[in-house]
Amino acid sequence: MTAKNVLVRVERLARLFPVARGWLRRARHFVHAVDEVSFQIQQGEIFGLVGESGCGKTTTGKLLLKLLEPTRGRISFRLERTPQDLPLPRDADGFVPLTHLRGRRALKEFRRHAQMIFQDPYESLNPRMTVLEIITEPLRVQKIGDPLEQEGQGAEMLKRVGLSPPESFLFRYPHELSGGQRQRVAIARAMIINPSFIVADEPTSMLDVSIRAGIMNLMLSLREEFNISYLYITHDLAVARYMCDRIAVMYLGKIVELGPTEAVIQNPLHPYTKALISAVPVPDPRVKRPSLELKGGVPRPIDPEPRCRFYNRCPIATDHCRIHNHPPLEEKERAHWVACYEA
Amino acid sequence: MALLEVCGLTVHYQTRQGEVHAIDGVSFTLEPGEALGLVGESGCGKTSIALALLRLLPENALAKRGRILFAGRDLLELPEEEMRQIRWKGISMIFQGAMNSLNPVYRVGDQIIEAILTHNPQASERQARAKVAQLFELVGLDPERLDRFPHEYSGGMKQRAVIAMALACDPKIVIADEPTTALDVIVQDKILREMRRIQKETGVSMIYISHDMAVIAEVADTIGVMYAGKLVELGPAEEIFTSPVHPYTEALLSAFPSIHGEKRRLKSLPGEPPDLLHPPPGCRFHPRCPYATAVCQREEPPLEPHRDGGQAACWHPL
Amino acid sequence: MSKVMEAIPAPLARWRLRLKLAKRSLRANWEIFCASKIGLVGLAIILFFALLAILHPILMSTLWDPKVYDPIRRYAYEPGVVHPSPPSWAHPLGTDPTGLDVLSQLMYSTGSEFLLGILAAFITVLIGTIVGTVSAYYGGWIDTFFMRLADVLLLFPLIAFLIVISAFVKPDLLLLALILGLLGGFGGITIILKAQALQVKVKPFVEAAKVAGGSDWHIIARHIIPNVLPLSFLYMMFNVTGAIFSEAVLSFFGLLNIRMSWGIMIYRARDYGASPFVQWWLYIPPGLAITMLCAAFYLVGRGLDEIVNPRLRKR
Numbered sequence: 001m002t003a004k005n006v007l008v009r010v011e012r013l014a015r016l017f018p019v020a021r022g023w024l025r026r027a028r029h030f031v032h033a034v035d036e037v038s039f040q041i042q043q044g045e046i047f048g049l050v051g052e053s054g055c056g057k058t059t060t061g062k063l064l065l066k067l068l069e070p071t072r073g074r075i076s077f078r079l080e081r082t083p084q085d086l087p088l089p090r091d092a093d094g095f096v097p098l099t100h101l102r103g104r105r106a107l108k109e110f111r112r113h114a115q116m117i118f119q120d121p122y123e124s125l126n127p128r129m130t131v132l133e134i135i136t137e138p139l140r141v142q143k144i145g146d147p148l149e150q151e152g153q154g155a156e157m158l159k160r161v162g163l164s165p166p167e168s169f170l171f172r173y174p175h176e177l178s179g180g181q182r183q184r185v186a187i188a189r190a191m192i193i194n195p196s197f198i199v200a201d202e203p204t205s206m207l208d209v210s211i212r213a214g215i216m217n218l219m220l221s222l223r224e225e226f227n228i229s230y231l232y233i234t235h236d237l238a239v240a241r242y243m244c245d246r247i248a249v250m251y252l253g254k255i256v257e258l259g260p261t262e263a264v265i266q267n268p269l270h271p272y273t274k275a276l277i278s279a280v281p282v283p284d285p286r287v288k289r290p291s292l293e294l295k296g297g298v299p300r301p302i303d304p305e306p307r308c309r310f311y312n313r314c315p316i317a318t319d320h321c322r323i324h325n326h327p328p329l330e331e332k333e334r335a336h337w338v339a340c341y342e343a
Numbered sequence: 344m345a346l347l348e349v350c351g352l353t354v355h356y357q358t359r360q361g362e363v364h365a366i367d368g369v370s371f372t373l374e375p376g377e378a379l380g381l382v383g384e385s386g387c388g389k390t391s392i393a394l395a396l397l398r399l400l401p402e403n404a405l406a407k408r409g410r411i412l413f414a415g416r417d418l419l420e421l422p423e424e425e426m427r428q429i430r431w432k433g434i435s436m437i438f439q440g441a442m443n444s445l446n447p448v449y450r451v452g453d454q455i456i457e458a459i460l461t462h463n464p465q466a467s468e469r470q471a472r473a474k475v476a477q478l479f480e481l482v483g484l485d486p487e488r489l490d491r492f493p494h495e496y497s498g499g500m501k502q503r504a505v506i507a508m509a510l511a512c513d514p515k516i517v518i519a520d521e522p523t524t525a526l527d528v529i530v531q532d533k534i535l536r537e538m539r540r541i542q543k544e545t546g547v548s549m550i551y552i553s554h555d556m557a558v559i560a561e562v563a564d565t566i567g568v569m570y571a572g573k574l575v576e577l578g579p580a581e582e583i584f585t586s587p588v589h590p591y592t593e594a595l596l597s598a599f600p601s602i603h604g605e606k607r608r609l610k611s612l613p614g615e616p617p618d619l620l621h622p623p624p625g626c627r628f629h630p631r632c633p634y635a636t637a638v639c640q641r642e643e644p645p646l647e648p649h650r651d652g653g654q655a656a657c658w659h660p661l
Numbered sequence: 662m663s664k665v666m667e668a669i670p671a672p673l674a675r676w677r678l679r680l681k682l683a684k685r686s687l688r689a690n691w692e693i694f695c696a697s698k699i700g701l702v703g704l705a706i707i708l709f710f711a712l713l714a715i716l717h718p719i720l721m722s723t724l725w726d727p728k729v730y731d732p733i734r735r736y737a738y739e740p741g742v743v744h745p746s747p748p749s750w751a752h753p754l755g756t757d758p759t760g761l762d763v764l765s766q767l768m769y770s771t772g773s774e775f776l777l778g779i780l781a782a783f784i785t786v787l788i789g790t791i792v793g794t795v796s797a798y799y800g801g802w803i804d805t806f807f808m809r810l811a812d813v814l815l816l817f818p819l820i821a822f823l824i825v826i827s828a829f830v831k832p833d834l835l836l837l838a839l840i841l842g843l844l845g846g847f848g849g850i851t852i853i854l855k856a857q858a859l860q861v862k863v864k865p866f867v868e869a870a871k872v873a874g875g876s877d878w879h880i881i882a883r884h885i886i887p888n889v890l891p892l893s894f895l896y897m898m899f900n901v902t903g904a905i906f907s908e909a910v911l912s913f914f915g916l917l918n919i920r921m922s923w924g925i926m927i928y929r930a931r932d933y934g935a936s937p938f939v940q941w942w943l944y945i946p947p948g949l950a951i952t953m954l955c956a957a958f959y960l961v962g963r964g965l966d967e968i969v970n971p972r973l974r975k976r
Binding site: 052053178180181208209210211212213214216217235237238239241242262265275276277278279280281282283284285286287289291293294297298 | 384385498527530531532533536554557558560561581585596598599600602608610611612615631
Binding site for chain 3: 062065067104107108111112114115116118119120123124125126127128129130137138141142171172173186189193
């Protein structure tokens with residue numbers, strides 16, 4: 001991985017949520033939703049965050065878009081094509097640290113470069129706006145072009161995401177569209193200001209099977225066309241395999257394994273990844289999967305002990321794991337990182 | 344003799360906009376100890392079938408035609424009093440999201456005991472309690488958990504309790520509507536294995552309903568594929584997956600990514616499922632079907648037997 | 662791009678399209694409204710009273726001699742009629758103790774009842790919507806302040822407060838509407854609309870607007886308020902009822918600087934010492950009118966409820 005092509009850099013990112021804070025009293029317990037997570041996303045890359053519900057993948061996505069502020073850590077973006085007169089804080093290598101972004105204008109500029117596609121297309125479109133108003137909202141907010149130009153761009157984008165002829169969609173309301181069409185509108189809206197980075201949070205999990213493949217293929221072709229990077233958040237390993245170049249597996253706020261998709265799926269090294277992969281049902285009744293039993297269920301990461309987060313459920317845990325801190329991510333194979341002492 | 348025989352079941356819903364053709368002429372049989380999987384997208388009528396079997400369809404539904412023969416009696420003709428006897432004792436159901444419908448202010452065990460006592464008034468509370476403890480063992484829950492409240496259960500445990508509840512009156516058939524949809528993969532895997540094991544141990548017949556081909560593949564012996572209110576293909580699980588006959592089945596299979604085998608490009612189906620207020624004439628799949636010809640637009644294909652014991656409703660079977 | 666631009670209809674045609682869309686959604690909502698019979702009944706009653714209000718000046722300038730039928734002052738003497746007189750051909754609802762025509766008084770008052778009710782409700786809802794959404798969106802001390810204020814106003818005995826106020830200034834119709842509107846707007850309705858706004862605030866489309874770079878005000882004005890508005894409108898209907906009722910009570914006590922209203926009609930009847938069993942025409946018409954109009958707005962509100970809360974809808 002060359003540093004030259006990196007678009008997003010995440011270093012030791014952490015976000016804690018207080019549990020049951022009292023009136024005028026400081027919280028004493030915290031959910032470690034995202035706990036010291038580091039990774040980089042290349043330009044034009046689809047980077048998958050995979051894990052079960054509550055593992056912190058959505059929180060990570062929101063932190064990257066500044067919808068949430070991190071408790072600790074650093075997120076930096078390579079922002080290009082920014083206006084000359086806008087002074088942005090920059091690191092030595094030209095990256096803009098998101099955590100140091102100050103001022104309304106700087107934040108608004110950042111919003112031109114990063115967009116989001118949400119899970120539920122029924123909730124992510126304002127029911128009181130027409131499709132035209134929805135997809136051109138980023139242009140209006142960013143004051144790009146006059147209304148007629150915006151409408152032209154909106155129509156163009158609708159065609160691009162497979163809603164044509166655009167005139168028959170522009171003035172409709174979301175409730176008049178099907179789930180797949182809505183998700184296409186959501187994609188058009190995210191794409192319209194030509195962002196370089198998109199966080200896609202389970203964009204196909206609410207859609208019907210026959211619609212799903214179309215949306216995934218659309219996102220892939222948009223990546224080819226515009227060289228966009230995605231942070232693709234999903235719980236579905238099969239979807240992650242289809243979409244992503246690299247994936248990171250998260251467990252209780254930690255990345256436990258990170259590597260090229262095929263390497264992680266075909267040759268998982270972390271015991272949690274192994275269990276996760278063996279649990280995926282296979283659409284073929286002839287395949288009998290081996291049963292990999294994990295103890296217990298996913299606990300909530302409230303004030304976790306410093307040792308390996310997976311210790312209590314791990315089938316291969318040793319005394320070494322018990323007395324040492326959570327293992328660091330190490331490169332066990334080429335570009336394939338694992339956080340496990342025993343792997 | 345088959346345990347359950349559904350013949351030409353047709354259910355329409357009366358709505359403000361008109362009549363929704365939710366189920367149209369669906370027929371299938373279920374043998375004792377068989378696991379049938381009904382797979383299809385949202386709105387294809389799979390849940391309506393389950394509700395029709397229990398006669399729990401909403402008020403605006405018209406069970407227009409067809410018969411549901413259970414142990415030789417037509418459920419659609421039974422008086423309500425007798426139907427109540429059949430629900431839970433004859434046919435029970437695990438509703439979609441049932442695990443969230445456990446009453447939070449009662450102990451889980453008590454909720455199941457109550458269900459048993461309502462349906463077997465002659466049983467004593469002690470007998471019922473022993474029965475529930477036994478059921479807990481069966482579904483892999485510690486019987487000590489009987490006296491806990493739902494909020495002390497994890498998602499997977501709640502789902503197990505709901506399964507125990509469905510089995511409480513020793514039904515002949517259990518219908519499971521999306522039994523694992525809200526669960527994480529690892530828990531889902533455990534639950535599916537448990538259900539498979541329970542079915543083997545107790546010999547109960549199962550009807551699984553899911554939108555997920557992979558889940559159905561895990562648990563079902565026979566699979567029925569539904570599209571727009573029609574059963575388009577019915578056959579042994581293996582046949583359906585290895586050599587689908589109906590183009591829709593084929594399309595569904597190739598729309599799923601897999602973590603095994605070669606990575607292949609997914610084929611997406613053009614268009615959307617039809618509006619069931621005005622279903623297309625002829626074969627309901629023809630507007631999206633790559634093999635459609637003139638006859639498909641004109642005439643409705645009947646569900647006919649094909650090679651290897653399967654049935655499909657298609658003029659141009661693959 | 663240019664080809665697409667051609668495909669886009671010209672501005673005028675676009676407005677026509679938009680109008681068509683608005684009409685269509687209006688028609689759809691109208692159908693839902695019609696499905697609830699009580700809403701239609703309410704609307705019919707409101708239309709009936711509106712007709713009365715419109716007819717009054719017309720009657721005054723045509724059929725009715727202003728000297729006899731003026732609702733406030735009486736000039737002419739009718740020989741052989743003892744006031745208050747029971748209903749007759751000349752006075753369909755009779756006359757009051759000073760000889761004023763009851764029907765004329767009733768019709769004359771209708772317009773101001775409407776004005777008061779709708780104005781007060783409008784102010785209430787305007788304030789309630791803005792305060793509710795702003796407190797929901799920002800939370801923190803803004804929220805705490807407005808919520809405690811609402812609590813205080815809710816605990817407040819409204820009528821008693823108005824009686825105290827009228828000791829200092831006798832409110833006229835507009836001042837009364839303003840007072841009722843302010844008290845209502847910062848009161849209970851804020852809590853209800855805030856609860857709704859809180860539900861809207863956490864929707865992903867609000868996050869989507871944030872990601873697009875939308876300012877707080879943009880999000881409040883374009884995303885939260887439009888989604889709270891149907892509920893606001895519903896409460897506006899209920900508030901009309903409240904305002905008309907309050908006016909009647911205050912007029913009955915003779916505390917308002919209003920020349921004629923339904924409340925005043927009852928007040929005068931009582932002042933004269935009329936018995937509701939003997940001189941019933943002095944009590945029944947204004948009393949019934951207050952009840953009917955209040956009920957009508959309430960019924961329309963219930964009908965709108967079915968549009969706003971789809972869960973209540975019958976299939």
